[in-house]
Amino acid sequence: MADQAASAPGVAAAQVDGAAPASNLQENSYDVEVQLSDLQKDRENPLGSAATFQELGLSVPPPNEVLEGLTALKFLKPSKVQEKALPLMLADPPRNMIAQSQSGTGKTAAFVTTVLSRVDYSQASTPQALLLAPSRELARQIQGVITTIGQFIPNLGVSAAIPGSIARGGSVDKSIVVGTPGTVMDLIRRRQFDTSALRVLVIDEADNMLDQQGLGDQCARVKGMLPKNIQILLFSATFPEKVLKYATSFAPSANIIKLKVQELTVKGISQMYMDCPGEADKYEILCKLYGLMNIGSSIIFVKTRESATQIQQSMVRDGHKVSVLHGAYEGSERDALLDDFRTGKSKVLITTNVLARGIDVSTVSMVINYDIPMKGAGEATHDTETYLHRIGRTGRFGRVGVSITFISDKKSFTALHAIAKDLQIDLVALSPDDWDETEKQVQKVIKSSRAQANFVPSATSGGQE
Template identity: 40%
Template sequence: GKTATFAIGTLARLDPKLRECQALILAPTRELAQQIQKVVLALGDYMDIQVHACVGGTAVRDDIRTLQAGVHVVVGTPGRVFDMINRRALRLDSIRQFFLDEADEMLSRGFKDQIYDIFKFLPETVQVCLFSATMPLDVLEVTERFMREPVRILVKKDELTLEGIKQFYISVDKEDWKLETLCDLYETLTITQAIIYCNTRRKVDWLQEEMQKRDFTVSCMHGDMDQRERDIIMREFRSGSSRVLITTDLLARGIDVQQVSLVINFDLPTNRENYIHRIGRSGRFGRKGVAINFLTEADVRYLRDIEQFYTTEITEMPSDVADLL
C-alpha cells in the first residue's frame, strides 16, 4: 500500500514521451529497491515507461548503458545512484519528484551524507516526499534541511501496531537456551513461512549452522553476502521453496512476502522503531500473523519499553499457539 501511494502519484506525473529520468526513488536495501521497481512497472504496465533498479552488486557497465538509453524512473540505493550521477550516466535536469522510502532509516544511518550529496544535484523545483511507518522526532527535524513548507501526514503511534498480528514472548533464562527453545518451537508448529531475526550477521551465520546441524532446513541472508547470493535466497523465499529465513534488520523494512505467517525475534531489536518493521513482515495483506519474542532477563525492560511506545500488550505465548498460525 505504501509503495502504491507514491508509485501511482509518480506515474500520474510522468511524460512517457520524454525519455529522461523524471522521478528518483531511494530505498535502504537492494532487495527493497528491486521490489519497488517491480511494483512501479506493474502499475504502469500500459504506459510504455522504463523503470530501472540502480543498486550495488550489479555490473556498473549495464547501469550506465541503461541510463544513457533513457529511463523515466530510477529506483535505487544511495551509493550506486550517487556513483551514476558522478559518472554523468544519470542526469537529473528533468526530475520532478524525489522519494525516500523508509525515510527514517535513510536519514538516521550512514546514508544521510550521501542523500544530501544527491539532493544538491536536484532541480530547485523538485517535489520531495518521505515515507515510513515510523518517523522519530530527530529525523523529522533533519528533513527541514531539504524540504520547503512540508505537509506532515502522521499516523498516531497507537494505530501503528498492526491489526491481525498476535504478539507473544517466551521467557528464556539464559541466552544459551534460545537455540533449544527455537528447536522446540520448530517441532511444535507447522510453519508455512517464517523470518527469524538476529541482531548481528555473525549470529545469523551461527544460528543457520546450528539449525542445519540438527537437520532443520533454513536459509540465511545478511549484508556481507554478495548480490547474486542474496538474489537467489530472496527468490527461493518468495517462491516458497525456502520456508524459513534467518536474517538481520536488512530484511526488516518493506519486504513483502505474503505467505509469511510467523516472525521470531531471536534477539529483540536494538531500537524500538525496528520492532514494528520486523513484525510487520507477517500478516501481510490482511492475513493472520504471529510474532514471538525470545526474552532473557536483560530484555524485559526493552519489551516493556516497546509495549509503552506502541500502546500494546505482548503476552506470554499460550500452549495453543499452533492454532493461531
C-alpha cells in the same frame, strides 16, 4: 421447534440444519442488512476504504493502464493511506508529501502509482522519476512493484541504480530510476545520469534514510543535484519527532499524514514473547514453535552472522528449507537468496537487521526476534523502531501474523519491557514447559488478534488530538 416440525416438512429441515426459517417468504423478511457499524469499522481499518481507485483521480491521463495494473495485482480497493495520500500527491501543481502509515498498508503501491501517473511515456529514455531506498533488496523490490503495477503501460522502463547494475561507461536511459543513495550519487557525479528532467523524488523508509549519518548525507547531496521544483515524497512506517522536523525542511511545505503512537503497531500481528530458561535452550524451543500454528513463511532476526549459521543447521536437520542472508554475502548472491524466499523455495529466512525494513514477502506469517533488537554503543539501549519494522515483516496488508520475541536473561527482559512501554502494548507470555498448553494459548491469541484487527484507528491527516 417441535410444533414447527409438525407444521411443515420444510421447517423440519431447516430446524435440523440450523436455526433459520425455512420458506423463502420468511427468509426475505428475515434478511438483515449488514450493520452500518460493521461497514464503518471496515472504513476505519487502515486497509478499508470507502473510495475506489477510480474515484481517486486515477482516471486521468495514462491511468487506465495503471488501474488495470492495480487490479491485476489484486488491489481491489485503496487502503487508507492510499485513499488519503493519492489525491494529494496527484494534485496539480505538485506538492510535497510526508506520509506515515503502518507496515504493510500499501505505502509502496501509493507512491509507485503516483510516479507512474507523473511520467511522460513519450520520452521513454529521459529519467523523470527517482526513487531512493536504503538497501539493494528494497530497491529491487520497489522496481518489481513498478513493473507489476505498470505492466500494461507501453514504453515503461525502469533502471535499478544499485551497485553493479550500471556499467562505468553506460548511462541511465529509462524514465524511472530506483536506487540506493550512494550509487545514485556516483552516477550523477560521473554524468551517467541526467537529472535535468526529473520531476518526482521518492524516499522510502525516509526516517531511516534521513537520520542515519551516511545515508542522510547522501540523500541531501542527491537532492542538491536535482531540479529545484521537484516534487518530494517521503514515506515510512515510523517518523520519530526529530527526524520529522528535519523531514519538513527537506520537503518544504509538504502535506503531512501522521500516526499516533498507539496506532503504530498493526493490530493483526499477535505479539508474544517466549520465556527461555537460558541462551542454550533457544535452538530447541525455536524448532518447536513451528508446530503451534500454521505457518507460511517465517523470518528469524538474529544479532550475529555466526548464530545465523548455527540456527540454520539445526533447522535444516528438522526438515526446514532455510535461507540465510546477511552482510557477508555479495549483491547478486543476496538477490538469489531473497528470491528463493520470495518464491517459496525456502520458507525460513534467517537474517540480521539488513532486512528489518521494507521487505515485503506477503506469505510471512511469523517473525521471531531470536535476539532482541538493541542499539547504541555496546548495544546498551533497546531499539523500538527496529522492533516495529521487524515485526512489520508479517501481517502484510491485513493478513494475520505472529511475532515472538525470545528473552533469556534480565537484560533482554528489561529491553522488551521498555519496547512494550514505548509502544503502549501488552505482550503475551509463552512458556516452553507444556506445549499442549502453549499451543492452546497461541491459538487463542491468534483468534483474538484477528478480531482486534478490526479496531485499528485510521491514519489521519496531521494527526488528531
